[in-house]
Amino acid sequence: MINVRTEVRDGVSRNVPYISYGQMSNAETRNSIRVAWQNEWPLRAGANTDDSFTGAWEAMSVPVTSNRVPQLSEFVCNGVPSATNNWANTTGTNGLTTYSVGGTNRLNRSVLVSYMTDDWYEGAILKADIY
Numbered sequence: 001m002i003n004v005r006t007e008v009r010d011g012v013s014r015n016v017p018y019i020s021y022g023q024m025s026n027a028e029t030r031n032s033i034r035v036a037w038q039n040e041w042p043l044r045a046g047a048n049t050d051d052s053f054t055g056a057w058e059a060m061s062v063p064v065t066s067n068r069v070p071q072l073s074e075f076v077c078n079g080v081p082s083a084t085n086n087w088a089n090t091t092g093t094n095g096l097t098t099y100s101v102g103g104t105n106r107l108n109r110s111v112l113v114s115y116m117t118d119d120w121y122e123g124a125i126l127k128a129d130i131y
Contacts, residue, residue, distance in 0.1 A: 005080040005108070014041060018080045020113050022072035023061075033062040033070050033115050035078060035126065062124045068117030079112040 026032040036059040046057035114123035
């Protein structure tokens with residue numbers, strides 16, 4: 001799945017693609033879910049012709065905490081909240097609505113990932129300042 005979020009980096013507004021996918025070379029393991037996003041501008045390839053990385057893209061495995069294996073035959077989805085998010089807090093304290101660093105909302109610098117396992121639908125919140 002691909003999503004695009006408008007982000008301001010170094011004073012410049014850019015449309016950043018976020019891609020989530022199942023890595024087939026790690027199928028049947030708890031490390032098969034991946035997320036990648038553009039890290040440099042202008043847009044360029046993530047690898048050279050000799051297969052060395054360029055640094056233009058960041059990619060990471062999403063750690064699956066349960067003992068379930070993600071089903072790569074199903075969708076791997078992602079969400080990239082914008083700076084103007086309006087997340088509803090229906091009952092109690094919701095970690096998504098209160099995620100902040102130094103009092104500043106940082107949900108717009110996170111990625112939400114979801115996937116199916118043998119038993120249920122799971123998700124992960126990458127709560128790091130992506131940029």
